[in-house]
Amino acid sequence: MxxxxxxxxxxxxxxxxxxxxxxxxxxxxxxxxxxxxxxxxxxxxxxxxxxxxxxxxxxxxxxxxxxxxxxxxxxxxxxxxxxxxxxAPLDLEELRATFETLHGLEALAGELASQRLGTADMVKLERRHQAMIDAHAAGRRTEYFRINQEIHQLIIDGAANPVLASVYATLMSKVHRARGAANADMLRWQESHEEHEAIMAALREPGRPRLAQVLRWHSENTAKEVLSVVERSLAESGRLVNSKTAA
CATH class of the missing domain: 1.10.10.10 (Winged helix-like DNA-binding domain superfamily/Winged helix DNA-binding domain)
Structure with missing residues (x-):
């Protein structure tokens, strides 16, 4: 039963x-x-x-x-x-506004990190930077991109400001996908590598007087390339739509 x-x-x-x-x-x-x-x-x-x-x-x-x-x-x-x-496509205007805000946050992080980054923090940064160099030399683009982000996060952590870290994380989540798309450009990959060398040089200087300026410069260059790639992608999509309509 x-x-x-x-x-x-x-x-x-x-x-x-x-x-x-x-x-x-x-x-x-x-x-x-x-x-x-x-x-x-x-x-x-x-x-x-x-x-x-x-x-x-x-x-x-x-x-x-x-x-x-x-x-x-x-x-x-x-x-x-x-x-x-x-x-999903990217919102060009939202990206532009987000990057403008990030430039200021990068500079602020540089100002604070120049005073607060300790020896242990620098050891971590040097190790990750070397790993990034190795990834670049081997042509491992995805690995390079990930380590690149880790280095920026280590600097943010070194600023020792939880409010800054929270706002930065929120805004970075908005541009992360666009940065990944732009990172596929080999010329920008090489430029980014050279800019990171400049960041490490500024980190190694006594008192780190140039760190905030170099971080903002790098952020502005990244934004310029990312926005250019996104704008070009949107324009190409528009042309495809127009050509389909015409057909």
């Missing part, structure tokens, strides 16, 4: 287990796609080919679509019926 209840219970348990496994896979896929988007591997406006990504991640469409729903909710991906998924 109790067998139907037992079978139902087992079926429900198996269903729940499958669902949890799918959710776990989708979370991992979402994390990997998020990194690809933020680091420029999937540029703004890029089409997300579901079949290709299912093959890449060796999964069915179910966990992939669960992951894409998460990224849609985060604003990183757009979904249109009959069209599919695309990486």
């Amino acid at each position: 109790h067998f139907p209840i037992l079978v139902t219970s087992v079926t429900q348990t198996l269903s729940q287990t499958t669902r949890l496994r799918t959710l776990g896979m989708s979370a991992e896929i979402a994390a990997r796609l998020r990194t690809m988007i933020e680091e420029g591997e999937l540029p703004p406006g890029a089409r997300i080919d579901e079949r290709a990504f299912c093959e890449t991640f060796d999964v069915s469409k179910t966990p992939l679509r669960e992951a894409l729903k998460v990224l849609v909710s985060e604003g990183l991906v757009l979904h249109r019926q009959y069209i599919g998924y695309r990486v």
